Amino acid sequence: MKIVDLEQQLKIYFPAWDSLTAAAAASGCELYLVGGALRDLFREKKISDLDFVCPVADMAFWEETILGYVKGRFITMGSGAERHSTRRLVGPELTIDIAALNGPDLDCDLKRRDFTINAMAFALREQQFHDPHAGREALAAGQIISVASENMQDDPLRIVRAVRFMLEIEGALSPATQDEMRAAVSGLDGVARERFTVELNHIFASNKSGCGLRELAAVGALQKIFPPLAGLAGLEQNNFHHLDALQHTLAVIDSLDQLCQKNPLALPVPAAVDCILLKWTALFHDVGKALSKTEDPDTGTIHFFGHERFSVHLARETLSGFALGKDFLRRLERLIENHLRPLLLNLDSCKEKALRRLVFDLEDDLYLLLLHTFADLEATRGRDPQPRQQNLIRLSRRLKEIYELERETFIKPLISGKDLIALGLEPGPAIGTIIRMIHQKQLAGDIGSKEEALAVARELLLEN
Numbered sequence: 001m002k003i004v005d006l007e008q009q010l011k012i013y014f015p016a017w018d019s020l021t022a023a024a025a026a027s028g029c030e031l032y033l034v035g036g037a038l039r040d041l042f043r044e045k046k047i048s049d050l051d052f053v054c055p056v057a058d059m060a061f062w063e064e065t066i067l068g069y070v071k072g073r074f075i076t077m078g079s080g081a082e083r084h085s086t087r088r089l090v091g092p093e094l095t096i097d098i099a100a101l102n103g104p105d106l107d108c109d110l111k112r113r114d115f116t117i118n119a120m121a122f123a124l125r126e127q128q129f130h131d132p133h134a135g136r137e138a139l140a141a142g143q144i145i146s147v148a149s150e151n152m153q154d155d156p157l158r159i160v161r162a163v164r165f166m167l168e169i170e171g172a173l174s175p176a177t178q179d180e181m182r183a184a185v186s187g188l189d190g191v192a193r194e195r196f197t198v199e200l201n202h203i204f205a206s207n208k209s210g211c212g213l214r215e216l217a218a219v220g221a222l223q224k225i226f227p228p229l230a231g232l233a234g235l236e237q238n239n240f241h242h243l244d245a246l247q248h249t250l251a252v253i254d255s256l257d258q259l260c261q262k263n264p265l266a267l268p269v270p271a272a273v274d275c276i277l278l279k280w281t282a283l284f285h286d287v288g289k290a291l292s293k294t295e296d297p298d299t300g301t302i303h304f305f306g307h308e309r310f311s312v313h314l315a316r317e318t319l320s321g322f323a324l325g326k327d328f329l330r331r332l333e334r335l336i337e338n339h340l341r342p343l344l345l346n347l348d349s350c351k352e353k354a355l356r357r358l359v360f361d362l363e364d365d366l367y368l369l370l371l372h373t374f375a376d377l378e379a380t381r382g383r384d385p386q387p388r389q390q391n392l393i394r395l396s397r398r399l400k401e402i403y404e405l406e407r408e409t410f411i412k413p414l415i416s417g418k419d420l421i422a423l424g425l426e427p428g429p430a431i432g433t434i435i436r437m438i439h440q441k442q443l444a445g446d447i448g449s450k451e452e453a454l455a456v457a458r459e460l461l462l463e464n
Contacts, residue, residue: 016069142171210254231290251379
């Protein structure tokens with residue numbers, strides 16, 4: 001893409017682009033477009049944010065100027081010493097960031113960035129493209145290359161970001177970058193856990209997340225971030241497996257990368273957030289094996305009795321600081337705790353009561369459990385894996401039938417009688433009537449949040 005074409009594309013996302021460049025020329029205040037927008041436009045990908053940098057003294061001017069073209073308000077990102085450095089406006093289709101230059105000039109700012117593909121800039125006043133580290137060339141070659149070796153040490157989170165961008169551009173890590181990642185692994189202990197979550201969620205959103213996790217494991221980062229995984233490396237399993245416990249875990253995620261797009265169980269494609277949940281679950285579903293391994297002294301058979309309970313404990317302990325959210329963790333723990341149950345149910349011999357119990361225990365996460373189980377099977381050798389897979393496919397059909405018949409009995413209403421009383425409704429039979437009416441809309445998929453349910457309740461109250 002030529003630079004002139006780049007500007008034409010920017011006008012599509014930001015119609016006032018010409019006015020912004022005119023303001024730069026008239027004021028003499030320089031403004032630089034940097035980061036992901038340039039990277040994605042050169043790849044002809046849709047953009048959802050614009051990142052600008054400028055001298056800190058000009059930030060107020062550019063904030064006021066942009067507000068002349070875009071409705072909204074800027075909020076401060078960061079805290080403490082960073083409060084002056086980044087301001088963000090979140091619009092309906094575009095997020096705009098204005099940050100202070102990191103250093104006395106643009107060259108210094110770009111030199112301090114993570115990777116060459118992110119170290120490009122377009123100067124609005126000069127109308128000039130800056131690419132001092134050959135980022136566009138690296139982008140075309142599909143290479144993730146560090147701008148400077150010390151930058152990885154300055155912020156070891158860039159180890160994970162390197163893999164994220166590798167997947168994003170469908171490229172590869174340069175050998176030098178891999179060496180820098182290995183050298184910086186020891187610094188990962190000093191990175192706030194919640195910062196990992198953002199980058200890992202990007203990795204889990206990819207359909208090549210298993211490949212990305214292998215890159216992190218190869219440089220020692222995966223085991224450093226999640227210490228229980230270190231106990232799985234080289235851990236021999238029973239004759240249902242042909243891989244050690246860590247490689248099996250990564251193979252499960254490989255399978256989920258595919259199953260989240262299409263599956264043989266005739267289950268709906270999971271929402272993006274549920275695919276991410278599945279992969280977090282897979283990462284921790286067997287971590288308890290290192291603590292539960294036993295070997296029969298007579299036969300040499302390896303067992304992992306109760307490993308799912310150990311896995312839940314380790315997941316809860318390890319992930320407590322990752323800011324994943326209480327509901328997310330509750331679902332993750334439930335999936336881990338129950339991940340063996342579908343494998344223990346044989347449709348030809350199990351009682352209907354056992355099937356119904358599984359449906360009611362898992363509720364809306366039943367389909368996710370079945371997808372995880374199928375991925376788990378695909379990542380094992382087994383004595384004869386095909387019959388087990390066929391049994392799971394048949395089992396899934398029956399569980400799906402039960403789920404669809406019984407779903408409304410375990411989906412809890414979005415609002416309660418207390419909510420209706422707070423809206424001014426007197427206690428009485430009308431409360432139950434309105435809750436049932438709203439519950440039916442919820443089951444039909446017409447509403448999906450408490451706010452929507454309350455809005456319907458207000459309408460019903462006005463009608464009556």
